[in-house]
Amino acid sequence: MPLERLTIIGAGLLGGSIGLAAQACGLAKRVAALVRRPESVADCQSLGIADEVTLDPAAAVGNADLVVLCTPISGMTGLAKRILPHIKPGTVLTDVGSTKRQLVAELTPLCAETGAHFVGSHPMAGSEQTGPAAARADLFDKAACVVTPTDGTNADALATVSAFWTSLGSRPVEMSPALHDRLVARCSHLPHLLASALAGSVLDSAHGKQQVQLCSTGFRDMTRLAIGSPVMWRDIVGSNREDILTAIDEFAKELGQLRRLIAGDSPEAIEAWLQHAKVMRDNWGGSVAND
Amino acid sequence: MPLERLTIIGAGLLGGSIGLAAQACGLAKRVAALVRRPESVADCQSLGIADEVTLDPAAAVGNADLVVLCTPISGMTGLAKRILPHIKPGTVLTDVGSTKRQLVAELTPLCAETGAHFVGSHPMAGSEQTGPAAARADLFDKAACVVTPTDGTNADALATVSAFWTSLGSRPVEMSPALHDRLVARCSHLPHLLASALAGSVLDSAHGKQQVQLCSTGFRDMTRLAIGSPVMWRDIVGSNREDILTAIDEFAKELGQLRRLIAGDSPEAIEAWLQHAKVMRDNWGGSVAND
Numbered sequence: 001m002p003l004e005r006l007t008i009i010g011a012g013l014l015g016g017s018i019g020l021a022a023q024a025c026g027l028a029k030r031v032a033a034l035v036r037r038p039e040s041v042a043d044c045q046s047l048g049i050a051d052e053v054t055l056d057p058a059a060a061v062g063n064a065d066l067v068v069l070c071t072p073i074s075g076m077t078g079l080a081k082r083i084l085p086h087i088k089p090g091t092v093l094t095d096v097g098s099t100k101r102q103l104v105a106e107l108t109p110l111c112a113e114t115g116a117h118f119v120g121s122h123p124m125a126g127s128e129q130t131g132p133a134a135a136r137a138d139l140f141d142k143a144a145c146v147v148t149p150t151d152g153t154n155a156d157a158l159a160t161v162s163a164f165w166t167s168l169g170s171r172p173v174e175m176s177p178a179l180h181d182r183l184v185a186r187c188s189h190l191p192h193l194l195a196s197a198l199a200g201s202v203l204d205s206a207h208g209k210q211q212v213q214l215c216s217t218g219f220r221d222m223t224r225l226a227i228g229s230p231v232m233w234r235d236i237v238g239s240n241r242e243d244i245l246t247a248i249d250e251f252a253k254e255l256g257q258l259r260r261l262i263a264g265d266s267p268e269a270i271e272a273w274l275q276h277a278k279v280m281r282d283n284w285g286g287s288v289a290n291d
Numbered sequence: 292m293p294l295e296r297l298t299i300i301g302a303g304l305l306g307g308s309i310g311l312a313a314q315a316c317g318l319a320k321r322v323a324a325l326v327r328r329p330e331s332v333a334d335c336q337s338l339g340i341a342d343e344v345t346l347d348p349a350a351a352v353g354n355a356d357l358v359v360l361c362t363p364i365s366g367m368t369g370l371a372k373r374i375l376p377h378i379k380p381g382t383v384l385t386d387v388g389s390t391k392r393q394l395v396a397e398l399t400p401l402c403a404e405t406g407a408h409f410v411g412s413h414p415m416a417g418s419e420q421t422g423p424a425a426a427r428a429d430l431f432d433k434a435a436c437v438v439t440p441t442d443g444t445n446a447d448a449l450a451t452v453s454a455f456w457t458s459l460g461s462r463p464v465e466m467s468p469a470l471h472d473r474l475v476a477r478c479s480h481l482p483h484l485l486a487s488a489l490a491g492s493v494l495d496s497a498h499g500k501q502q503v504q505l506c507s508t509g510f511r512d513m514t515r516l517a518i519g520s521p522v523m524w525r526d527i528v529g530s531n532r533e534d535i536l537t538a539i540d541e542f543a544k545e546l547g548q549l550r551r552l553i554a555g556d557s558p559e560a561i562e563a564w565l566q567h568a569k570v571m572r573d574n575w576g577g578s579v580a581n582d
């Protein structure tokens with residue numbers, strides 16, 4: 001699928017990595033990037049993220065075959081409204097947002113009005129680091145990438161978006177926006193919030209200086225996600241409230257079950273509970289992207 | 292502090308790493324290891340964990356200046372009873388157990404009866420891997436090592452144990468057994484149980500095949516600890532029940548607070564909650580051993 005022109009809207013970790021990966025695999029004759037801040041133009045140029053880096057929406061998206069929205073989710077609909085007037089009919093738009101139901105519902109009709117086709121995406125790759133300097137060409141390598149068609153999705157546009165993610169090295173997985181949001185609430189949003197709750201409660205100065213001295217590698221790994229952007233995660237939480245509440249409740253129920261076993265001093269039951277978790281984790285194997 | 296003879300009781304990850312580290316830094320003229328299974332003798336010898344590897348308690352601890360108990364905590368008191376008759380008066384015993392109150396209370400009088408001195412230790416270093424093959428000479432490098440004297444602790448024995456851990460590259464931190472158990476319940480035992488609860492609940496097959504496909508690097512890191520030995524962790528939980536219940540309750544309270552903010556649709560409050568956790572984690576920095 002050699003594209004004439006691929007445009008990235010926003011060149012942070014994800015947008016920047018798409019630019020690097022697309023150029024590395026010769027996916028498009030030209031890669032353009034639209035950025036917001038003047039200083040980002042030189043940054044992205046020196047990092048080799050795109051052939052053209054611009055502050056001008058019309059220059060960025062004119063003649064693009066494929067446009068990928070890579071900004072925080074709260075800004076995507078507003079940005080789409082700014083770029084759509086400059087897009088040629090038949091252009092395919094996708095995004096990298098961490099939640100899909102709300103975005104797909106907003107962007108699908110907006111794009112359709114101008115003759116463009118929207119298909120939601122969510123590459124399951126990332127880092128607690130942000131910004132174009134953290135971008136890497138292999139970020140999507142072997143990562144699952146959810147693609148979320150709906151009943152009205154244009155079949156050619158869906159094929160273009162799936163082929164795009166395959167070209168970048170990832171494995172497209174199709175599902176509805178609603179199922180996506182339910183599944184990522186459990187395996188992505190919940191772990192993030194648990195890391196924040198753990199960091200926020202254990203590192204509280206009320207526990208004394210020695211508490212921090214005893215935090216070791218296990219604690220470090222269990223709280224790494226808490227480093228992520230509070231603004232970005234505020235928006236993710238706001239756009240997936242019901243599913244996240246359900247995921248928190250499921251987790252609290254599991255933890256409550258363990259609490260009862262400990263309070264009841266049931267060594268065999270505690271061991272069986274730990275063994276069940278170990279078997280689940282061992283069988284999964286932790287084989288994910290960027291290993 | 293060059294010792295004439297250092298004896299390790301049990302040569303798994305921790306015991307094996309002590310043997311390798313002690314030899315690497317010339318801490319003792321002879322390093323002996325007592326193992327339980329005949330096949331471990333050859334394993335430990337080929338890994339270079341000790342100068343002498345034996346199945347015989349008398350041969351292992353005779354003439355030892357310092358004996359380090361490195362078996363799972365549930366077996367330590369029984370093992371101490373088997374080796375103490377063969378120990379010369381004045382020998383210092385320590386251990387590497389993950390909980391201290393119960394062990395210190397049991398081992399201190401047992402050792403005193405035979406003229407030996409017990410001082411509890413807990414090096415804050417480890418891995419989800421087990422066994423002598425996972426041992427490494429630098430495991431304790433820069434790690435905190437809690438040393439837990441009590442009112443009756445022999446001052447020379449305490450100095451020996453602190454100097455021992457310093458020689459292996461770690462930073463001794465003194466505190467009471469009770470404070471140790473309260474602090475590690477929060478920063479070590481709780482994270483482990485959260486990892487197990489997350490793995491056990493999210494990877495449940497009831498959520499369908501696609502759930503597992505979407506688990507990525509964040510989830511992997513947040514569940515790594517669930518790989519640990521269920522038997523070892525059953526015993527840790529059993530020996531620190533009250534402090535672990537308190538730690539679970541503190542965590543559940545923090546998570547419940549977040550749940551109310553999400554249910555109340557309070558973006559500013561959610562952002563502030565996430566920001567607090569980020570600041571705590573950023574300020575700590577995650578600077579721990581074996582980075």
